[in-house]
Amino acid sequence: MILVETFLLALRCLMRNKLRSFLTMLGIIIGVGSVIAMVAIGEGAKARVRDAFASMGNNMIMVFPGSTSVGGVQGGAGSMPSLTWADLEAIRNEVSAVRYVSPILRSQAQIVSETANWSTGIQGVSPEYLDIRAWKVTSGTPFTSSEVDANAKVALLGTTVVEKLFGANEDPVGSTIRIRNVPFLITGVLERKGQSPNGQDYDDALLIPFSTFQSRIQSGMRGRIPGGLVVSAQSDDLTSTAERQMRALLRERHQLTGTQDDDFQIRNLAELAAAQQEGTETMTTLLAVVALISLLIGGIGIMNIMLVSVTERTREVGIRMAVGAHPWHVMLQFLVEALTLSLLGGLVGLAVGTGVAQRLSLQFGWPLVIRADIVITSLVSSALVGVVFGLYPAHKASRLNPIEALRYE
Amino acid sequence: MTAVMEVRNVHRVFRMGDEELHALDDVSLSFGKGELCAVMGTSGSGKSTLMNILGCLDAPTSGTYLLDGKDVTHVSRTTSADLRNRFIGFIFQNFQLLPRTTSVEQVELPLIYAGLSRKARRTRAVDALTRVGLGNRLDHHPNQLSGGQQQRVAIARALVTQPQVILADEPTGNLDSRTSQDITALLQELHTQGMTVLLVTHDPEMKRYVNRVISMKDGKVESDVTQQAEPIRRAEAA
Numbered sequence: 001m002i003l004v005e006t007f008l009l010a011l012r013c014l015m016r017n018k019l020r021s022f023l024t025m026l027g028i029i030i031g032v033g034s035v036i037a038m039v040a041i042g043e044g045a046k047a048r049v050r051d052a053f054a055s056m057g058n059n060m061i062m063v064f065p066g067s068t069s070v071g072g073v074q075g076g077a078g079s080m081p082s083l084t085w086a087d088l089e090a091i092r093n094e095v096s097a098v099r100y101v102s103p104i105l106r107s108q109a110q111i112v113s114e115t116a117n118w119s120t121g122i123q124g125v126s127p128e129y130l131d132i133r134a135w136k137v138t139s140g141t142p143f144t145s146s147e148v149d150a151n152a153k154v155a156l157l158g159t160t161v162v163e164k165l166f167g168a169n170e171d172p173v174g175s176t177i178r179i180r181n182v183p184f185l186i187t188g189v190l191e192r193k194g195q196s197p198n199g200q201d202y203d204d205a206l207l208i209p210f211s212t213f214q215s216r217i218q219s220g221m222r223g224r225i226p227g228g229l230v231v232s233a234q235s236d237d238l239t240s241t242a243e244r245q246m247r248a249l250l251r252e253r254h255q256l257t258g259t260q261d262d263d264f265q266i267r268n269l270a271e272l273a274a275a276q277q278e279g280t281e282t283m284t285t286l287l288a289v290v291a292l293i294s295l296l297i298g299g300i301g302i303m304n305i306m307l308v309s310v311t312e313r314t315r316e317v318g319i320r321m322a323v324g325a326h327p328w329h330v331m332l333q334f335l336v337e338a339l340t341l342s343l344l345g346g347l348v349g350l351a352v353g354t355g356v357a358q359r360l361s362l363q364f365g366w367p368l369v370i371r372a373d374i375v376i377t378s379l380v381s382s383a384l385v386g387v388v389f390g391l392y393p394a395h396k397a398s399r400l401n402p403i404e405a406l407r408y409e
Numbered sequence: 410m411t412a413v414m415e416v417r418n419v420h421r422v423f424r425m426g427d428e429e430l431h432a433l434d435d436v437s438l439s440f441g442k443g444e445l446c447a448v449m450g451t452s453g454s455g456k457s458t459l460m461n462i463l464g465c466l467d468a469p470t471s472g473t474y475l476l477d478g479k480d481v482t483h484v485s486r487t488t489s490a491d492l493r494n495r496f497i498g499f500i501f502q503n504f505q506l507l508p509r510t511t512s513v514e515q516v517e518l519p520l521i522y523a524g525l526s527r528k529a530r531r532t533r534a535v536d537a538l539t540r541v542g543l544g545n546r547l548d549h550h551p552n553q554l555s556g557g558q559q560q561r562v563a564i565a566r567a568l569v570t571q572p573q574v575i576l577a578d579e580p581t582g583n584l585d586s587r588t589s590q591d592i593t594a595l596l597q598e599l600h601t602q603g604m605t606v607l608l609v610t611h612d613p614e615m616k617r618y619v620n621r622v623i624s625m626k627d628g629k630v631e632s633d634v635t636q637q638a639e640p641i642r643r644a645e646a647a
C-alpha cells in the first residue's frame with residue numbers, strides 16, 4: 001500500500017524534473033550500455049574466432065616436415081621432407097591421444113571438364129581426412145579405404161571447383177574430369193566450408209586418395225610425405241598430450257638426441273584457438289571493468305542529485321512528518337526515487353547497449369551475443385548503485401527535525 | 410473529565426554554546442475536550458515551543474506530557490508521527506502546502522500515512538474540502554489559490570483525519586482582516602463540532618472569539634482566563 005504510493009510519488013517527482021532526471025540517469029545509461037555493448041562485442045569476436053577454428057577441423061594438429069639449412073640458407077617449411085609413411089603408421093598405431101591421422105600431398109594442377117577448366121590445389125588424402133576436418137559430403141559418397149588401396153581415380157570436389165567447372169547448381173557426381181590428362185570420376189561434392197581466418201577459400205579444393213596422388217600426380221619421393229600430416233586428437237583436452245606424444249615419437253624415430261632441433265614442426269590449432277579466445281576474453285573483461293567504473297560514476301551523480309533534492313524538499317519533508325510520515329516513509333520515498341533513477345537508467349542502457357551491439361554485429365558480420373548473466377548483473381548492479389548511493393541522502397532526509405524542516409526557506 | 414492534553418511541570422531548555430535558554434519554565438496546563446483556546450504572547454515568550462511539544466514535534470527537557478490520558482513524553486520518532494497523524498491537525502501561518510500538488514492531494518496526504526485506501530482517501534478529502542467551502546477547487550494547485558483559500562486547504566488537511574486537537578500557529582498571520590475573520594469563523598465551527606482548538610497568536614483581536622486565553626511571558630504562564638466566546642458570522646459562507 002504505502003510502497004505503491006511511494007513508488008508513484010517517486011515517479012511523479014522524477015517526471016517533474018525531466019531533464020535533471022535524464023541527465024542523472026545518463027551516467028547509468030552509459031555505464032550499463034557500454035557493459036552490454038562491450039561484452040556483446042567481445043563475445044561476438046570470440047564466437048567468430050571459435051567458428052573460424054572450428055571450420056578448420058576437429059581438435060586438429062598439423063605436422064609439417066622440417067626445413068633444410070645449407071650453408072646458413074634456411075630452406076623453409078617442407079624443404080626437407082623428413083616425414084615418412086612409416087612415421088604416419090607409427091603415429092596411427094602408437095600415439096594413444098590421436099584418433100585420426102591423414103597425409104596431405106599437395107599439388108597445383110589444371111583440371112578440365114567437358115565445358116570448362118580451372119586451376120586448383122589438389123590434395124591427396126586418406127578417408128580419415130574428412131573426419132579430421134569435420135567436412136561432410138553433401139552429394140555422392142566419400143572415398144573408401146578400398147578405393148585408396150586400389151589407387152582408384154576418384155575425386156571429391158569443393159563447391160568453388162564445382163561452380164567453375166560445371167556451374168553453380170549442377171550436380172557433377174558421376175561426371176568425369178581430367179587432371180593432367182588422367183580421367184577421374186567425381187564421386188562426391190564437399191559441403192561448403194567458407195573462408196579460412198586469413199581469407200583463403202576452403203571450397204576451392206579437390207581431394208583424391210593419397211595413393212592415386214602418389215601414382216598419378218607426384219613425381220619421386222615415394223617413401224616420403226612432402227606435404228605433411230593432419231592429425232585429430234581424441235578430444236579437445238588431449239590436443240597438447242597428442243602433440244607431446246607425437247613430438248617424442250618422431251624425435252625417437254628420427255634419432256634426434258637431446259640438443260638437436262626437431263626436423264619437423266607441429267602446429268596445434270586447438271591450442272592456438274584457445275589462446276586467441278583467451279586474448280579476446282581478457283579484452284572483454286577489461287572493457288567491462290571500465291564500464292563498471294562508469295556505472296560507479298553514475299552512482300555518484302545520483303547521490304549528488306539526491307542530496308540536492310533532499311535539500312530542495314526539506315520543507316516538504318517537514319510537512320510530511322507533521323501530518324504523520326514515519327522517518328522510514330521519508331527514507332523509502334527518497335530511496336525509491338534513487339532506485340527508480342538507477343533502474344530506469346539501467347533499462348535504457350540495456351536497450352541502448354543492445355542496439356549498439358546489434359549494429360556492430362551487423363556491420364562486422366558477428367553473431368549477436370547478449371549474455372543473460374551480463375544483463376542480469378548489470379541491472380542488479382545499477383539497482384545496487386541506486387540503493388547504495390541513495391542510502392545516504394535518504395537517511396539524511398529521514399533524520400531531519402520536523403520543526404526545523406518546516407521553517408526551512 | 411480527562412483532559413485531552415495535559416502538560417505537567419514542563420521545562421524546555423535550549424543550549425546555545427555555553428548559554429542555556431529556558432523556552433519553557435515549569436509550565437503546567439490542561440486542555441479539555443472542545444475548548445477553543447488562544448495562546449498569546451510576544452515572540453520568545455515560549456508559545457511556539459509549547460505548541461511544538463503539544464504537537465509531538467518536540468519533547469520537553471523535563472516534565473510530563475499526557476495526550477489523551479497517555480504519557481507521551483518520551484516516545485520514538487515513529488510513535489510521535491503516529492500520534493500526530495491520529496490525534497492532531499496542524500495549521501501553520503504560511504499554510505505549508507506542497508508545491509505543484511492539487512488541493513485534494515494535499516488533503517489526502519495524512520490519510521496516505523494513516524493507511525487508507527485510495528477510494529476512501531478521495532471521498533474523505535473531497536468531503537473535508539467541501540466543509541471548508543472549497544468543493545469547487547479540488548484540482549487547483551496552491552499557486553492558483555488565494556491566501557485564504559490556501560489556508561482553508563490546510564484546515565481541510567488538518568481536519569480530514571478527524572483529530573481531537575487542532576493546533577493553529579498564527580493561522581491568520583499572513584491574511585488580510587476580512588479573510589482572517591473567515592478563517593477564525595471556520596476554527597470556531599470546528600470547535601463547536603467538538604474539536605479542541607488551540608491557536609497561537611499575537612493578534613489581540615483574536616481574544617474576543619475564544620473561550621480561553623492563555624498569556625505567556627518568558628517561558629511561564631502569565632495568565633489563564635476562561636470567558637464567553639463572541640461568535641463571528643462567516644462572511645464568505647460556503
